Amino acid sequence: xxxxxxxxxxxxxxxxxxxxxxxxxxxxxxxxxxxxxxxxxxxxxxxxxxxxxxxxxxxxxxxxxxxxxxxxxxxxxxxxxxxxxxxxxxxxxxxxxxxxxxxxxxxxxxxxxxxxxxxxxxxxxxxxxxxxxxxxxxxxxxxxxxxxxxxxxxxxxxxxxxxxxxxxxxxxxxxxxxxxxxxxxxxxxxxxxxxxxxxxxxxxxxxxxxxxxxxxxxxxxxxxxxxxxxxxxxxxxxxxxxxxxxxxxxxxxxxxxxxxxxx
Amino acid sequence: xxxxxxxxxxxxxxxxxxxxxxxxxxxxxxxxxxxxxxxxxxxxxxxxxxxxxxxxxxxxxxxxxxxxxxxxxxxxxxxxxxxxxxxxxxxxxxxxxxxxxxxxxxxxxxxxxxxxxxxxxxxxxxxxxxxxxxxxxxxxxxxxxxxxxxxxxxxxxxxxxxxxxxxxxxxxxxxxxxxxxxxxxxxxxxxxxxxxxxxxxxxxxxxxxxxxxxxxxxxxxxxxxxxxxxxxxxxxxxxxxxxxxxxxxxxxxxxxxxxxxxx
Numbered sequence: 248x249x250x251x252x253x254x255x256x257x258x259x260x261x262x263x264x265x266x267x268x269x270x271x272x273x274x275x276x277x278x279x280x281x282x283x284x285x286x287x288x289x290x291x292x293x294x295x296x297x298x299x300x301x302x303x304x305x306x307x308x309x310x311x312x313x314x315x316x317x318x319x320x321x322x323x324x325x326x327x328x329x330x331x332x333x334x335x336x337x338x339x340x341x342x343x344x345x346x347x348x349x350x351x352x353x354x355x356x357x358x359x360x361x362x363x364x365x366x367x368x369x370x371x372x373x374x375x376x377x378x379x380x381x382x383x384x385x386x387x388x389x390x391x392x393x394x395x396x397x398x399x400x401x402x403x404x405x406x407x408x409x410x411x412x413x414x415x416x417x418x419x420x421x422x423x424x425x426x427x428x429x430x431x432x433x434x435x436x437x438x439x440x441x442x443x444x445x446x447x448x449x450x451x452x453x454x455x456x457x458x459x460x461x462x463x464x465x466x467x468x469x470x471x472x473x474x475x476x477x478x479x480x481x482x483x484x485x486x487x488x489x490x491x492x493x494x495x496x497x498x499x500x501x502x503x504x505x506x507x508x509x510x
Numbered sequence: 511x512x513x514x515x516x517x518x519x520x521x522x523x524x525x526x527x528x529x530x531x532x533x534x535x536x537x538x539x540x541x542x543x544x545x546x547x548x549x550x551x552x553x554x555x556x557x558x559x560x561x562x563x564x565x566x567x568x569x570x571x572x573x574x575x576x577x578x579x580x581x582x583x584x585x586x587x588x589x590x591x592x593x594x595x596x597x598x599x600x601x602x603x604x605x606x607x608x609x610x611x612x613x614x615x616x617x618x619x620x621x622x623x624x625x626x627x628x629x630x631x632x633x634x635x636x637x638x639x640x641x642x643x644x645x646x647x648x649x650x651x652x653x654x655x656x657x658x659x660x661x662x663x664x665x666x667x668x669x670x671x672x673x674x675x676x677x678x679x680x681x682x683x684x685x686x687x688x689x690x691x692x693x694x695x696x697x698x699x700x701x702x703x704x705x706x707x708x709x710x711x712x713x714x715x716x717x718x719x720x721x722x723x724x725x726x727x728x729x730x731x732x733x734x735x736x737x738x739x740x741x742x743x744x745x746x747x748x749x750x751x752x753x754x755x756x757x758x759x760x761x762x763x764x765x766x767x768x769x770x771x772x773x
Contacts, residue, residue: 289552481754488746
């Protein structure tokens, strides 16, 4: 069993180290992760510039690889041959903030797991739902929860085109209430524009605002975290809004949905 | 009616100009688009650096705004107040290449429309399925097909959380066979790693390979394009793999799906 570990906030992040350490009992672990923070970077395929890969040493003395590409680039590089041995599973994280609701489309942590699934390799993304203003985070409980999920993935496999998005509350292991299989919930962003003036009087803009919240519905990722459960959401790469298909077909008043679009 | 036009390959791209011109008959059009190419950039929210917005003039002499952010940043900036007037619809494109199958998660064109939908504004992404080795592209037929779709969106609205992904074959208007409402198809990437050596003998890597292809199934985006139809795919922001939920709940042999994850 050979597991690739990556993340979106850089190869030296403590969340990655905790995750890599918990994956070692399953077999060989290779780390290939970005050399800088790519948070909120989305799903990137870097084709306009070449990428470098170099060796680094993690804080526990183990070797790792790092690249100047995005998280999904790291996965592509590894699967395309920078890591010569076959990879059986890609695990991404541990992100220091939750990736729930619409966050998943922005998240480098989640899109790294998507990239694996596109290449036919199972992918698992792991995030810690840290509280604002936390001090140094303890990634141990989240890493062990991830290992618990990964054990099942290795035993049972994942359906084609599906990845798992795991979010863990910031609690001690004794306080984690268990695992809930959830659906993606509704994230409520509270973004605001902070307009400032540079020394020459010209405006510049920070996208900021309060931390996002979520609709605390039962059965959702957000609801599970709020209730103290580890949230495991199966995500698919097929975004088709199937419930909208029939309505749209009616727009052009043709049973086949076909009509010449010339106005 | 106030339409924001953006894209992912830069404010001066001819595909954006063609699209903006076809949107003008619907009402006010504001252009706010990136100042450089962001292809394959994914869904980005830039919060680690401030963004600039400046005025430019399009090739037809009309004013436009450009930002050093990603396509989704441009949408966020506009909706958060850089464009003071209320925006009723965001249209993104015209991308010079198709965005079908799994492309949608990488696509700056599509994620710009996603960003609109997250903010509660309808979003439409438009791409031209150009042939490899094409010369200068004629975006006119695709822009007029987009106008045909937008007319319906303005008349009927879109369900919450749904955007439209429009792909147009590279054909003359007379040769377009009509509109097909499609589901997201299966994209087959043929990425390969091109390993080279710099003048100092150190390796660097291009992610390259042949152009992606697709599974030519009836009812899919790829199938519609192949058959000469304009493909209109409704996409949703909820990625939950609902068919996998029950199977996953069975993994932990508990009716509630809950179990203490401590190993």
